[in-house]
Amino acid sequence: MKPFCTIGLFIISLFTLPVYAQDSADKVHKLSINGYVKSLQALTFNKDFSDFLSANLIHNRINLKWKPSVTVTAAAEFRNRLFWGEEVKNTPGFTAMLRNPNEVLDLSKVWIDNKGLVLHTSIERLWAEYRQQKWNVRIGRQRINWGIATNWNPNDIFNTYNFLDFDYEERAGSDAVKIQYSFTDFSHIELASNLSVEKNKRVVAAKYFLNRSGYDMQALAGLYHDKLTLGTGWAGSIGNAGFKGEAQLFFNGKDSGISFSGVMEADYVFEKGWYINGAVLYSSQGMTRPVSGWTKFEFSPSPEKLMPAMWNVGFTGAKEITPLFSARLSTVFSPKVNLLILLPSLSYSLTEDLGADLVWQSFFGEADTGFRGISHRAFLRMKWSF
Protein backbone atom coordinates (compact mmCIF):
# COMPACT_ATOMS: atom_id res chain seq x y z
CA MET A 1 0.00 0.00 0.00
CA LYS A 2 2.83 2.39 0.74
CA PRO A 3 3.68 3.38 -2.78
CA PHE A 4 0.02 4.15 -3.33
CA CYS A 5 -0.07 6.64 -0.45
CA THR A 6 2.96 8.48 -1.78
CA ILE A 7 1.58 8.40 -5.27
CA GLY A 8 -1.82 9.55 -4.00
CA LEU A 9 -0.20 12.61 -2.45
CA PHE A 10 1.72 13.19 -5.61
CA ILE A 11 -1.49 13.14 -7.63
CA ILE A 12 -3.32 15.42 -5.22
CA SER A 13 -0.46 17.89 -5.44
CA LEU A 14 -0.62 17.68 -9.22
CA PHE A 15 -4.33 18.40 -9.27
CA THR A 16 -4.03 21.40 -6.99
CA LEU A 17 -1.28 23.03 -8.97
CA PRO A 18 -3.24 24.28 -11.96
CA VAL A 19 -5.40 26.35 -9.60
CA TYR A 20 -2.35 28.34 -8.60
CA ALA A 21 -1.19 28.37 -12.16
CA GLN A 22 -4.41 29.92 -13.42
CA ASP A 23 -4.35 32.60 -10.74
CA SER A 24 -0.77 33.46 -11.23
CA ALA A 25 0.72 35.29 -14.12
CA ASP A 26 3.21 32.48 -14.50
CA LYS A 27 1.75 30.17 -17.12
CA VAL A 28 4.57 27.68 -17.03
CA HIS A 29 2.85 25.46 -14.42
CA LYS A 30 1.16 23.56 -17.14
CA LEU A 31 -0.65 20.39 -16.25
CA SER A 32 -2.12 18.26 -18.96
CA ILE A 33 -4.39 15.29 -18.48
CA ASN A 34 -5.43 12.88 -21.16
CA GLY A 35 -6.20 9.25 -21.61
CA TYR A 36 -8.85 6.85 -22.78
CA VAL A 37 -11.39 4.25 -21.84
CA LYS A 38 -11.44 1.12 -23.95
CA SER A 39 -13.74 -1.83 -23.96
CA LEU A 40 -12.26 -5.01 -25.38
CA GLN A 41 -14.28 -8.16 -25.99
CA ALA A 42 -12.27 -11.19 -27.04
CA LEU A 43 -13.11 -14.70 -28.13
CA THR A 44 -10.38 -17.34 -28.33
CA PHE A 45 -11.23 -20.30 -30.52
CA ASN A 46 -9.48 -23.63 -30.68
CA LYS A 47 -8.03 -25.00 -33.89
CA ASP A 48 -11.29 -26.04 -35.53
CA PHE A 49 -13.64 -23.50 -33.94
CA SER A 50 -15.37 -26.25 -31.93
CA ASP A 51 -14.80 -24.46 -28.61
CA PHE A 52 -14.08 -20.95 -27.45
CA LEU A 53 -13.23 -18.87 -24.38
CA SER A 54 -14.52 -15.37 -23.79
CA ALA A 55 -12.57 -12.53 -22.24
CA ASN A 56 -13.71 -9.01 -21.44
CA LEU A 57 -11.70 -6.01 -20.48
CA ILE A 58 -12.43 -2.42 -19.58
CA HIS A 59 -9.15 -0.62 -19.94
CA ASN A 60 -8.61 2.89 -18.71
CA ARG A 61 -5.51 5.01 -18.91
CA ILE A 62 -4.92 8.37 -17.29
CA ASN A 63 -1.83 10.32 -18.29
CA LEU A 64 -0.70 13.32 -16.32
CA LYS A 65 2.10 15.57 -17.41
CA TRP A 66 3.29 18.57 -15.49
CA LYS A 67 5.71 21.23 -16.70
CA PRO A 68 6.51 23.52 -13.79
CA SER A 69 9.25 25.24 -15.80
CA VAL A 70 10.81 25.06 -19.22
CA THR A 71 13.50 22.75 -17.90
CA VAL A 72 11.48 20.37 -15.74
CA THR A 73 8.78 17.90 -16.74
CA ALA A 74 7.16 15.19 -14.66
CA ALA A 75 4.76 12.49 -15.74
CA ALA A 76 2.57 9.89 -14.11
CA GLU A 77 0.51 7.43 -16.11
CA PHE A 78 -2.02 5.04 -14.65
CA ARG A 79 -3.42 1.91 -16.22
CA ASN A 80 -6.61 0.52 -14.74
CA ARG A 81 -7.98 -2.74 -16.05
CA LEU A 82 -11.11 -4.64 -15.17
CA PHE A 83 -11.09 -8.20 -16.51
CA TRP A 84 -13.90 -10.70 -16.49
CA GLY A 85 -15.00 -13.76 -18.40
CA GLU A 86 -13.96 -17.35 -18.86
CA GLU A 87 -10.34 -16.63 -19.63
CA VAL A 88 -9.83 -15.00 -16.22
CA LYS A 89 -11.68 -17.84 -14.54
CA ASN A 90 -9.76 -20.57 -16.37
CA THR A 91 -6.25 -19.12 -16.15
CA PRO A 92 -4.47 -20.06 -12.93
CA GLY A 93 -2.38 -17.22 -11.53
CA PHE A 94 -4.00 -14.67 -13.84
CA THR A 95 -3.19 -11.69 -11.61
CA ALA A 96 0.47 -12.70 -11.34
CA MET A 97 0.74 -12.41 -15.12
CA LEU A 98 -0.36 -8.76 -15.08
CA ARG A 99 2.89 -7.54 -13.58
CA ASN A 100 5.51 -6.10 -15.93
CA PRO A 101 8.71 -8.12 -15.38
CA ASN A 102 10.93 -5.10 -16.21
CA GLU A 103 9.77 -3.22 -13.14
CA VAL A 104 11.90 -3.15 -10.01
CA LEU A 105 9.37 -1.48 -7.72
CA ASP A 106 5.91 -2.94 -7.47
CA LEU A 107 3.62 -0.02 -8.17
CA SER A 108 0.62 -2.15 -8.96
CA LYS A 109 -2.40 -3.13 -6.95
CA VAL A 110 -5.01 -5.83 -7.36
CA TRP A 111 -8.21 -4.27 -6.01
CA ILE A 112 -10.51 -7.19 -6.77
CA ASP A 113 -9.57 -10.81 -7.39
CA ASN A 114 -12.75 -12.80 -7.41
CA LYS A 115 -13.25 -15.87 -9.46
CA GLY A 116 -13.77 -14.46 -12.88
CA LEU A 117 -13.37 -10.76 -11.98
CA VAL A 118 -10.09 -8.90 -11.59
CA LEU A 119 -9.50 -5.18 -11.10
CA HIS A 120 -5.89 -4.13 -11.43
CA THR A 121 -4.15 -0.76 -11.35
CA SER A 122 -0.56 -0.16 -12.24
CA ILE A 123 1.51 2.95 -12.47
CA GLU A 124 3.00 2.59 -15.90
CA ARG A 125 5.11 5.72 -16.01
CA LEU A 126 6.40 7.83 -13.17
CA TRP A 127 9.31 9.98 -14.15
CA ALA A 128 10.88 13.40 -13.79
CA GLU A 129 13.00 15.00 -16.45
CA TYR A 130 15.46 17.86 -16.40
CA ARG A 131 16.18 19.34 -19.81
CA GLN A 132 18.80 21.86 -20.86
CA GLN A 133 19.78 22.85 -24.38
CA LYS A 134 22.32 20.03 -24.69
CA TRP A 135 21.50 17.78 -21.74
CA ASN A 136 18.54 15.93 -20.48
CA VAL A 137 18.17 13.48 -17.65
CA ARG A 138 15.10 11.36 -17.00
CA ILE A 139 14.69 9.31 -13.84
CA GLY A 140 11.92 6.92 -12.98
CA ARG A 141 9.59 4.51 -14.67
CA GLN A 142 9.85 5.28 -18.35
CA ARG A 143 9.96 3.69 -21.75
CA ILE A 144 13.44 3.70 -23.26
CA ASN A 145 12.52 3.29 -26.86
CA TRP A 146 15.61 2.51 -28.86
CA GLY A 147 13.83 0.81 -31.71
CA ILE A 148 14.11 2.49 -35.07
CA ALA A 149 12.38 -0.05 -37.34
CA THR A 150 8.62 -0.56 -37.51
CA ASN A 151 7.83 -4.26 -37.11
CA TRP A 152 10.43 -5.74 -34.83
CA ASN A 153 13.04 -4.00 -32.71
CA PRO A 154 16.16 -5.96 -31.73
CA ASN A 155 17.66 -2.60 -30.54
CA ASP A 156 14.82 -2.22 -28.00
CA ILE A 157 16.86 -3.89 -25.25
CA PHE A 158 15.28 -2.21 -22.22
CA ASN A 159 11.64 -3.09 -22.72
CA THR A 160 10.86 -5.62 -25.42
CA TYR A 161 7.21 -5.83 -26.39
CA ASN A 162 4.96 -8.53 -27.73
CA PHE A 163 3.71 -7.40 -31.14
CA LEU A 164 0.53 -9.44 -30.70
CA ASP A 165 -0.52 -7.32 -27.73
CA PHE A 166 -2.06 -4.64 -29.95
CA ASP A 167 -4.21 -3.22 -27.14
CA TYR A 168 -1.12 -2.16 -25.17
CA GLU A 169 -0.24 0.82 -27.37
CA GLU A 170 2.15 2.48 -24.93
CA ARG A 171 4.01 -0.74 -24.21
CA ALA A 172 5.82 -1.62 -21.04
CA GLY A 173 8.38 0.67 -19.47
CA SER A 174 11.24 0.02 -17.11
CA ASP A 175 12.57 1.61 -13.93
CA ALA A 176 15.64 3.40 -15.15
CA VAL A 177 17.87 6.44 -15.43
CA LYS A 178 18.60 7.92 -18.82
CA ILE A 179 21.02 10.73 -19.66
CA GLN A 180 21.24 12.29 -23.07
CA TYR A 181 23.82 14.71 -24.41
CA SER A 182 23.42 16.36 -27.83
CA PHE A 183 26.58 17.12 -29.78
CA THR A 184 24.71 18.82 -32.61
CA ASP A 185 21.06 19.22 -33.63
CA PHE A 186 21.17 15.77 -35.11
CA SER A 187 23.67 13.76 -33.14
CA HIS A 188 23.51 12.69 -29.54
CA ILE A 189 24.55 10.06 -27.07
CA GLU A 190 22.21 8.39 -24.59
CA LEU A 191 23.37 6.49 -21.52
CA ALA A 192 20.78 4.40 -19.75
CA SER A 193 20.59 1.89 -16.98
CA ASN A 194 17.68 0.09 -15.47
CA LEU A 195 17.61 -0.04 -11.70
CA SER A 196 17.61 -3.79 -11.37
CA VAL A 197 19.88 -5.20 -8.69
CA GLU A 198 19.71 -8.69 -10.12
CA LYS A 199 22.49 -9.29 -12.60
CA ASN A 200 20.35 -11.37 -14.88
CA LYS A 201 17.86 -8.53 -15.26
CA ARG A 202 20.24 -5.59 -15.45
CA VAL A 203 20.54 -3.57 -18.63
CA VAL A 204 23.16 -0.82 -18.94
CA ALA A 205 23.89 0.62 -22.35
CA ALA A 206 24.89 3.62 -24.44
CA LYS A 207 23.48 4.63 -27.79
CA TYR A 208 25.03 7.04 -30.27
CA PHE A 209 22.64 8.60 -32.78
CA LEU A 210 23.46 10.49 -35.95
CA ASN A 211 21.53 11.81 -38.93
CA ARG A 212 23.51 12.07 -42.12
CA SER A 213 22.74 11.89 -45.84
CA GLY A 214 19.04 11.34 -45.21
CA TYR A 215 19.64 8.46 -42.80
CA ASP A 216 18.99 8.20 -39.08
CA MET A 217 21.73 5.90 -37.77
CA GLN A 218 22.49 4.52 -34.35
CA ALA A 219 25.04 2.30 -32.67
CA LEU A 220 24.65 0.83 -29.22
CA ALA A 221 26.80 -1.05 -26.75
CA GLY A 222 26.27 -2.28 -23.24
CA LEU A 223 25.37 -5.09 -20.93
CA TYR A 224 22.12 -6.94 -21.32
CA HIS A 225 21.36 -9.41 -18.52
CA ASP A 226 25.09 -9.64 -17.78
CA LYS A 227 26.03 -10.25 -21.41
CA LEU A 228 27.94 -7.87 -23.59
CA THR A 229 25.78 -6.57 -26.41
CA LEU A 230 26.46 -4.47 -29.51
CA GLY A 231 23.91 -3.18 -31.94
CA THR A 232 23.19 -0.88 -34.81
CA GLY A 233 20.13 0.48 -36.57
CA TRP A 234 19.18 2.80 -39.43
CA ALA A 235 16.15 4.49 -40.98
CA GLY A 236 16.39 6.10 -44.38
CA SER A 237 15.08 5.67 -47.87
CA ILE A 238 15.88 4.20 -51.23
CA GLY A 239 14.13 6.23 -53.87
CA ASN A 240 10.71 6.96 -52.42
CA ALA A 241 10.59 3.80 -50.29
CA GLY A 242 11.46 3.77 -46.60
CA PHE A 243 14.39 1.49 -45.72
CA LYS A 244 15.05 0.55 -42.10
CA GLY A 245 16.89 -2.07 -40.14
CA GLU A 246 18.30 -3.11 -36.78
CA ALA A 247 20.92 -5.63 -35.72
CA GLN A 248 21.91 -6.72 -32.23
CA LEU A 249 24.70 -9.08 -31.13
CA PHE A 250 24.82 -10.76 -27.71
CA PHE A 251 28.01 -12.33 -26.36
CA ASN A 252 26.79 -15.14 -24.15
CA GLY A 253 30.11 -16.31 -22.81
CA LYS A 254 32.38 -19.21 -23.68
CA ASP A 255 29.79 -21.95 -23.57
CA SER A 256 26.92 -20.39 -25.45
CA GLY A 257 28.78 -18.29 -28.00
CA ILE A 258 27.27 -15.34 -29.81
CA SER A 259 23.63 -14.83 -30.61
CA PHE A 260 22.33 -12.42 -33.20
CA SER A 261 19.02 -10.80 -33.92
CA GLY A 262 18.47 -8.64 -36.98
CA VAL A 263 15.65 -7.09 -38.98
CA MET A 264 15.51 -5.38 -42.36
CA GLU A 265 12.40 -3.75 -43.79
CA ALA A 266 11.04 -1.50 -46.51
CA ASP A 267 7.78 0.43 -46.75
CA TYR A 268 5.98 2.47 -49.37
CA VAL A 269 2.88 4.63 -49.53
CA PHE A 270 0.93 4.38 -52.77
CA GLU A 271 -1.80 6.48 -54.31
CA LYS A 272 -5.24 6.42 -52.77
CA GLY A 273 -4.25 5.46 -49.26
CA TRP A 274 -2.44 2.16 -49.87
CA TYR A 275 0.50 1.30 -47.62
CA ILE A 276 2.77 -1.75 -47.77
CA ASN A 277 5.56 -2.91 -45.51
CA GLY A 278 7.78 -5.96 -45.87
CA ALA A 279 10.26 -7.18 -43.27
CA VAL A 280 12.61 -10.07 -42.58
CA LEU A 281 13.63 -10.97 -39.03
CA TYR A 282 16.44 -13.35 -38.12
CA SER A 283 17.06 -14.63 -34.60
CA SER A 284 19.93 -17.07 -34.23
CA GLN A 285 18.28 -18.56 -31.15
CA GLY A 286 15.04 -19.23 -32.98
CA MET A 287 13.67 -22.62 -33.85
CA THR A 288 14.31 -24.28 -37.17
CA ARG A 289 11.91 -27.20 -36.97
CA PRO A 290 8.16 -27.59 -36.77
CA VAL A 291 6.83 -27.93 -33.23
CA SER A 292 4.48 -30.75 -32.48
CA GLY A 293 1.67 -30.33 -30.07
CA TRP A 294 0.76 -26.66 -30.53
CA THR A 295 -2.35 -25.95 -28.52
CA LYS A 296 -2.04 -22.20 -28.23
CA PHE A 297 0.41 -19.72 -29.67
CA GLU A 298 2.11 -18.01 -26.74
CA PHE A 299 5.61 -16.75 -26.31
CA SER A 300 7.65 -14.30 -24.26
CA PRO A 301 9.76 -12.24 -26.60
CA SER A 302 13.23 -11.00 -25.71
CA PRO A 303 15.59 -8.85 -27.81
CA GLU A 304 17.49 -12.04 -28.64
CA LYS A 305 14.39 -13.84 -29.76
CA LEU A 306 11.59 -11.58 -30.92
CA MET A 307 9.80 -14.49 -32.58
CA PRO A 308 9.93 -18.23 -31.80
CA ALA A 309 11.45 -19.09 -35.19
CA MET A 310 14.89 -18.33 -36.61
CA TRP A 311 13.57 -16.84 -39.87
CA ASN A 312 10.44 -14.73 -40.04
CA VAL A 313 8.99 -12.84 -42.96
CA GLY A 314 6.42 -10.16 -42.29
CA PHE A 315 4.18 -8.37 -44.73
CA THR A 316 1.62 -5.67 -44.03
CA GLY A 317 -0.83 -4.17 -46.49
CA ALA A 318 -3.12 -1.37 -45.34
CA LYS A 319 -5.70 0.72 -47.11
CA GLU A 320 -7.45 3.87 -45.98
CA ILE A 321 -10.85 3.19 -47.50
CA THR A 322 -12.15 6.54 -46.29
CA PRO A 323 -10.51 8.87 -43.77
CA LEU A 324 -12.79 7.24 -41.19
CA PHE A 325 -12.46 3.62 -42.21
CA SER A 326 -9.29 1.64 -42.77
CA ALA A 327 -8.36 -1.98 -43.26
CA ARG A 328 -5.09 -3.74 -42.57
CA LEU A 329 -3.72 -7.22 -43.08
CA SER A 330 -0.46 -8.28 -41.49
CA THR A 331 1.01 -11.71 -42.06
CA VAL A 332 4.04 -13.34 -40.53
CA PHE A 333 5.44 -16.53 -41.95
CA SER A 334 8.24 -18.51 -40.35
CA PRO A 335 9.77 -20.90 -42.87
CA LYS A 336 11.18 -24.24 -41.66
CA VAL A 337 9.04 -24.01 -38.52
CA ASN A 338 6.07 -23.50 -40.84
CA LEU A 339 4.28 -21.08 -38.59
CA LEU A 340 1.83 -18.65 -40.17
CA ILE A 341 0.14 -15.76 -38.37
CA LEU A 342 -2.64 -13.79 -40.02
CA LEU A 343 -3.64 -10.50 -38.44
CA PRO A 344 -6.45 -8.75 -40.30
CA SER A 345 -8.10 -5.69 -38.73
CA LEU A 346 -10.66 -3.01 -39.49
CA SER A 347 -10.80 0.42 -37.84
CA TYR A 348 -13.67 2.87 -37.91
CA SER A 349 -13.87 6.35 -36.43
CA LEU A 350 -17.40 6.87 -35.05
CA THR A 351 -16.75 10.41 -33.82
CA GLU A 352 -13.63 12.51 -33.40
CA ASP A 353 -12.89 10.79 -30.09
CA LEU A 354 -14.65 7.45 -30.41
CA GLY A 355 -13.27 4.62 -32.51
CA ALA A 356 -14.10 0.96 -33.09
CA ASP A 357 -11.70 -1.80 -34.13
CA LEU A 358 -12.28 -5.35 -35.20
CA VAL A 359 -9.09 -7.37 -34.88
CA TRP A 360 -8.48 -11.00 -35.78
CA GLN A 361 -5.47 -13.20 -34.98
CA SER A 362 -5.13 -16.62 -36.58
CA PHE A 363 -2.24 -19.00 -35.99
CA PHE A 364 -1.41 -21.94 -38.24
CA GLY A 365 1.42 -24.42 -37.85
CA GLU A 366 2.93 -27.65 -38.97
CA ALA A 367 1.84 -30.52 -36.77
CA ASP A 368 1.74 -34.31 -36.92
CA THR A 369 -1.39 -34.13 -39.00
CA GLY A 370 0.06 -31.59 -41.42
CA PHE A 371 -0.27 -27.83 -41.68
CA ARG A 372 -3.36 -26.71 -39.76
CA GLY A 373 -4.91 -24.10 -37.51
CA ILE A 374 -3.55 -23.79 -33.96
CA SER A 375 -5.86 -21.17 -32.52
CA HIS A 376 -7.81 -18.07 -33.51
CA ARG A 377 -8.73 -14.94 -31.61
CA ALA A 378 -11.29 -12.27 -32.41
CA PHE A 379 -11.40 -8.88 -30.69
CA LEU A 380 -13.91 -6.08 -30.78
CA ARG A 381 -12.65 -2.86 -29.28
CA MET A 382 -14.26 0.51 -28.62
CA LYS A 383 -12.03 3.38 -27.59
CA TRP A 384 -13.02 6.76 -26.26
CA SER A 385 -10.17 9.25 -25.92
CA PHE A 386 -10.20 12.32 -23.72
Added chain:
Amino acid sequence: MKRYVPCGVILLLITGVIPGVSQDAASIVKKADEKMRGNTLQAEMTIRTIRPAWNREMQCKTWMKGAAFAMILIQTPAKDRGIVFLKRKREVWNWVPVLERSIKLPPSMMSQSWMGTDFTNDDLVKESSVVEDYTHSITGDTVIDSRPCYVIQMIPKPEAGVVWNKVIVCIDKKDFLELHSRFYDDDGKLVSTMNGYDVKMMDGRLIPTRFEMIPADKKGQKTEMIYRSVKYNKPIADNFFTVEKMKTLS
Protein backbone atom coordinates in the same frame (compact mmCIF):
# COMPACT_ATOMS: atom_id res chain seq x y z
CA MET B 1 -2.46 22.95 -55.53
CA LYS B 2 -1.08 21.08 -54.55
CA ARG B 3 2.15 22.83 -54.50
CA TYR B 4 0.66 26.14 -53.69
CA VAL B 5 -1.02 26.17 -50.33
CA PRO B 6 -0.26 29.50 -48.81
CA CYS B 7 0.91 28.25 -45.49
CA GLY B 8 4.40 28.97 -45.44
CA VAL B 9 6.90 32.19 -45.27
CA ILE B 10 9.60 37.18 -46.20
CA LEU B 11 8.31 40.34 -45.15
CA LEU B 12 7.67 42.26 -48.26
CA LEU B 13 7.27 45.96 -48.34
CA ILE B 14 3.99 45.94 -50.14
CA THR B 15 3.77 49.66 -49.82
CA GLY B 16 6.52 49.77 -52.37
CA VAL B 17 4.24 48.26 -54.97
CA ILE B 18 2.34 50.82 -56.95
CA PRO B 19 -0.98 49.51 -58.30
CA GLY B 20 -1.47 50.06 -61.99
CA VAL B 21 2.15 49.71 -62.87
CA SER B 22 2.60 46.74 -65.15
CA GLN B 23 4.14 43.81 -63.37
CA ASP B 24 5.50 40.61 -64.69
CA ALA B 25 3.66 37.45 -63.78
CA ALA B 26 6.51 35.83 -61.89
CA SER B 27 6.99 38.80 -59.58
CA ILE B 28 3.24 38.90 -58.82
CA VAL B 29 3.29 35.24 -57.81
CA LYS B 30 6.43 35.84 -55.79
CA LYS B 31 4.85 38.74 -53.91
CA ALA B 32 1.72 36.77 -53.11
CA ASP B 33 3.78 33.83 -51.92
CA GLU B 34 6.10 35.94 -49.80
CA LYS B 35 3.20 37.82 -48.30
CA MET B 36 1.55 34.64 -47.10
CA ARG B 37 4.73 33.02 -45.86
CA GLY B 38 7.02 35.63 -44.31
CA ASN B 39 10.57 34.72 -43.26
CA THR B 40 9.13 32.63 -40.51
CA LEU B 41 5.55 31.85 -39.71
CA GLN B 42 3.81 30.57 -36.62
CA ALA B 43 0.13 29.86 -36.95
CA GLU B 44 -2.74 28.20 -35.17
CA MET B 45 -5.11 26.57 -37.58
CA THR B 46 -8.38 24.72 -37.68
CA ILE B 47 -8.70 22.13 -40.41
CA ARG B 48 -12.16 20.83 -41.31
CA THR B 49 -12.62 17.81 -43.51
CA ILE B 50 -16.09 17.98 -45.02
CA ARG B 51 -17.77 15.00 -46.68
CA PRO B 52 -21.42 14.49 -47.67
CA ALA B 53 -22.07 12.19 -44.70
CA TRP B 54 -19.69 13.49 -42.06
CA ASN B 55 -17.33 16.24 -40.93
CA ARG B 56 -14.20 16.13 -38.84
CA GLU B 57 -12.30 18.97 -37.27
CA MET B 58 -8.78 19.22 -35.99
CA GLN B 59 -6.74 22.03 -34.52
CA CYS B 60 -3.05 22.35 -35.00
CA LYS B 61 -0.14 24.67 -34.53
CA THR B 62 2.56 25.16 -37.15
CA TRP B 63 6.00 26.67 -37.26
CA MET B 64 7.74 27.31 -40.57
CA LYS B 65 11.03 28.79 -41.59
CA GLY B 66 11.90 29.36 -45.23
CA ALA B 67 11.17 26.45 -47.49
CA ALA B 68 13.30 23.92 -45.65
CA PHE B 69 11.86 23.72 -42.12
CA ALA B 70 8.38 23.00 -40.86
CA MET B 71 6.79 21.57 -37.72
CA ILE B 72 3.10 20.77 -37.13
CA LEU B 73 1.64 19.89 -33.72
CA ILE B 74 -1.86 18.39 -33.52
CA GLN B 75 -3.82 19.87 -30.60
CA THR B 76 -7.23 18.24 -31.08
CA PRO B 77 -8.94 15.75 -31.40
CA ALA B 78 -7.90 14.03 -28.18
CA LYS B 79 -6.84 10.79 -29.84
CA ASP B 80 -4.27 12.62 -31.99
CA ARG B 81 -3.19 15.24 -29.44
CA GLY B 82 0.56 15.68 -29.29
CA ILE B 83 1.31 14.07 -32.65
CA VAL B 84 4.03 16.13 -34.37
CA PHE B 85 5.27 16.21 -37.96
CA LEU B 86 8.74 17.58 -38.62
CA LYS B 87 10.12 18.38 -42.03
CA ARG B 88 13.76 19.24 -42.69
CA LYS B 89 14.52 19.56 -46.37
CA ARG B 90 13.45 16.22 -47.82
CA GLU B 91 13.24 14.30 -44.56
CA VAL B 92 10.07 13.92 -42.54
CA TRP B 93 9.62 12.51 -39.04
CA ASN B 94 6.50 11.83 -37.08
CA TRP B 95 6.50 11.95 -33.26
CA VAL B 96 3.94 9.60 -31.76
CA PRO B 97 3.51 10.54 -28.08
CA VAL B 98 1.74 7.29 -27.21
CA LEU B 99 4.75 5.27 -28.34
CA GLU B 100 7.23 7.93 -27.19
CA ARG B 101 9.16 7.55 -30.37
CA SER B 102 9.78 9.30 -33.64
CA ILE B 103 9.15 7.47 -36.89
CA LYS B 104 10.94 8.39 -40.06
CA LEU B 105 8.42 8.55 -42.88
CA PRO B 106 9.11 7.23 -46.37
CA PRO B 107 9.36 9.99 -49.04
CA SER B 108 6.43 8.38 -50.87
CA MET B 109 4.16 9.50 -48.05
CA MET B 110 4.62 13.15 -48.99
CA SER B 111 2.27 13.10 -51.97
CA GLN B 112 -0.51 11.39 -49.99
CA SER B 113 -3.37 12.75 -47.97
CA TRP B 114 -2.40 14.36 -44.67
CA MET B 115 -4.45 13.08 -41.71
CA GLY B 116 -7.44 12.21 -43.94
CA THR B 117 -7.83 15.74 -45.37
CA ASP B 118 -7.82 16.93 -48.99
CA PHE B 119 -4.35 18.36 -48.37
CA THR B 120 -1.27 16.27 -48.97
CA ASN B 121 1.71 16.13 -46.62
CA ASP B 122 3.50 18.15 -49.28
CA ASP B 123 0.87 20.87 -49.20
CA LEU B 124 1.41 21.51 -45.55
CA VAL B 125 5.16 21.33 -45.28
CA LYS B 126 6.22 22.04 -48.81
CA GLU B 127 9.57 23.25 -49.91
CA SER B 128 7.48 24.39 -52.83
CA SER B 129 8.79 26.90 -55.14
CA VAL B 130 5.82 28.42 -56.91
CA VAL B 131 8.32 30.93 -58.23
CA GLU B 132 11.22 28.78 -59.34
CA ASP B 133 9.48 25.59 -60.43
CA TYR B 134 7.10 27.26 -62.91
CA THR B 135 7.03 29.64 -65.86
CA HIS B 136 4.35 32.28 -65.39
CA SER B 137 2.22 34.36 -67.75
CA ILE B 138 -0.64 36.78 -67.23
CA THR B 139 -3.60 35.53 -69.24
CA GLY B 140 -6.29 37.97 -68.18
CA ASP B 141 -8.15 39.80 -65.44
CA THR B 142 -11.08 38.91 -63.23
CA VAL B 143 -12.92 40.20 -60.20
CA ILE B 144 -13.28 38.07 -57.03
CA ASP B 145 -15.24 39.44 -54.09
CA SER B 146 -15.07 42.96 -55.61
CA ARG B 147 -11.31 42.68 -55.84
CA PRO B 148 -9.72 43.05 -59.30
CA CYS B 149 -7.35 40.14 -59.84
CA TYR B 150 -4.70 39.02 -62.29
CA VAL B 151 -5.28 35.63 -63.88
CA ILE B 152 -1.92 33.92 -64.10
CA GLN B 153 -1.10 30.65 -65.80
CA MET B 154 1.72 28.65 -64.28
CA ILE B 155 3.34 25.84 -66.27
CA PRO B 156 5.81 23.64 -64.36
CA LYS B 157 9.36 23.51 -65.64
CA PRO B 158 10.11 20.01 -66.97
CA GLU B 159 12.91 19.40 -64.45
CA ALA B 160 10.83 20.51 -61.43
CA GLY B 161 9.02 17.23 -60.93
CA VAL B 162 5.74 18.97 -60.17
CA VAL B 163 2.66 16.73 -60.30
CA TRP B 164 0.56 19.35 -62.07
CA ASN B 165 0.45 19.98 -65.78
CA LYS B 166 -0.91 23.49 -65.30
CA VAL B 167 -1.97 25.78 -62.45
CA ILE B 168 -4.18 28.86 -62.84
CA VAL B 169 -4.00 31.38 -60.00
CA CYS B 170 -6.00 34.56 -59.43
CA ILE B 171 -4.09 37.16 -57.42
CA ASP B 172 -5.55 40.41 -56.10
CA LYS B 173 -3.94 43.34 -57.96
CA LYS B 174 -3.75 45.68 -54.99
CA ASP B 175 -2.94 43.51 -52.00
CA PHE B 176 -1.42 40.45 -53.70
CA LEU B 177 -3.83 37.98 -52.17
CA GLU B 178 -4.11 34.56 -53.70
CA LEU B 179 -7.89 34.19 -53.88
CA HIS B 180 -8.43 31.35 -56.33
CA SER B 181 -6.31 28.54 -57.81
CA ARG B 182 -7.03 25.62 -60.10
CA PHE B 183 -4.85 22.56 -60.55
CA TYR B 184 -4.85 20.51 -63.74
CA ASP B 185 -3.41 17.06 -64.44
CA ASP B 186 -1.50 15.73 -67.47
CA ASP B 187 -4.70 15.27 -69.44
CA GLY B 188 -5.65 18.88 -68.87
CA LYS B 189 -8.40 17.80 -66.48
CA LEU B 190 -9.22 19.94 -63.45
CA VAL B 191 -8.12 18.07 -60.29
CA SER B 192 -8.87 20.53 -57.54
CA THR B 193 -9.74 24.12 -56.82
CA MET B 194 -8.61 26.27 -53.95
CA ASN B 195 -10.37 29.42 -52.81
CA GLY B 196 -9.21 32.02 -50.31
CA TYR B 197 -11.81 33.87 -48.17
CA ASP B 198 -12.20 36.05 -45.09
CA VAL B 199 -9.50 38.60 -45.86
CA LYS B 200 -8.37 40.02 -42.53
CA MET B 201 -5.46 41.87 -41.00
CA MET B 202 -3.32 39.28 -39.20
CA ASP B 203 -0.11 40.37 -37.46
CA GLY B 204 -0.03 43.52 -39.61
CA ARG B 205 -0.69 41.77 -42.93
CA LEU B 206 -3.86 41.63 -44.93
CA ILE B 207 -4.28 37.95 -45.87
CA PRO B 208 -7.08 35.46 -46.67
CA THR B 209 -7.63 33.56 -43.43
CA ARG B 210 -9.80 30.73 -44.73
CA PHE B 211 -8.90 28.42 -47.59
CA GLU B 212 -11.00 25.73 -49.17
CA MET B 213 -9.53 22.85 -51.11
CA ILE B 214 -12.20 21.26 -53.32
CA PRO B 215 -11.43 18.07 -55.26
CA ALA B 216 -13.05 18.34 -58.71
CA ASP B 217 -14.44 14.85 -59.04
CA LYS B 218 -15.91 14.39 -55.58
CA LYS B 219 -19.25 15.97 -54.93
CA GLY B 220 -19.85 17.46 -51.51
CA GLN B 221 -16.21 16.97 -50.50
CA LYS B 222 -13.78 19.66 -49.40
CA THR B 223 -11.27 20.62 -46.73
CA GLU B 224 -11.23 24.01 -45.04
CA MET B 225 -8.16 25.51 -43.42
CA ILE B 226 -8.75 28.45 -41.13
CA TYR B 227 -5.98 30.55 -39.64
CA ARG B 228 -6.97 31.38 -36.07
CA SER B 229 -3.80 33.29 -35.36
CA VAL B 230 -0.68 34.08 -37.34
CA LYS B 231 2.67 35.53 -36.32
CA TYR B 232 5.15 36.55 -38.97
CA ASN B 233 8.91 36.87 -38.77
CA LYS B 234 9.37 35.94 -35.11
CA PRO B 235 12.88 34.51 -35.05
CA ILE B 236 12.91 30.70 -34.86
CA ALA B 237 16.32 29.03 -34.46
CA ASP B 238 17.16 26.23 -36.88
CA ASN B 239 17.56 23.87 -33.94
CA PHE B 240 13.86 24.28 -33.18
CA PHE B 241 13.26 21.99 -36.14
CA THR B 242 14.79 18.88 -34.61
CA VAL B 243 13.61 15.50 -33.43
CA GLU B 244 14.63 16.50 -29.89
CA LYS B 245 12.36 19.57 -29.95
CA MET B 246 9.52 17.53 -31.37
CA LYS B 247 9.48 15.50 -28.16
CA THR B 248 8.99 18.56 -25.97
CA LEU B 249 6.13 20.31 -27.78
CA SER B 250 3.24 18.46 -26.19
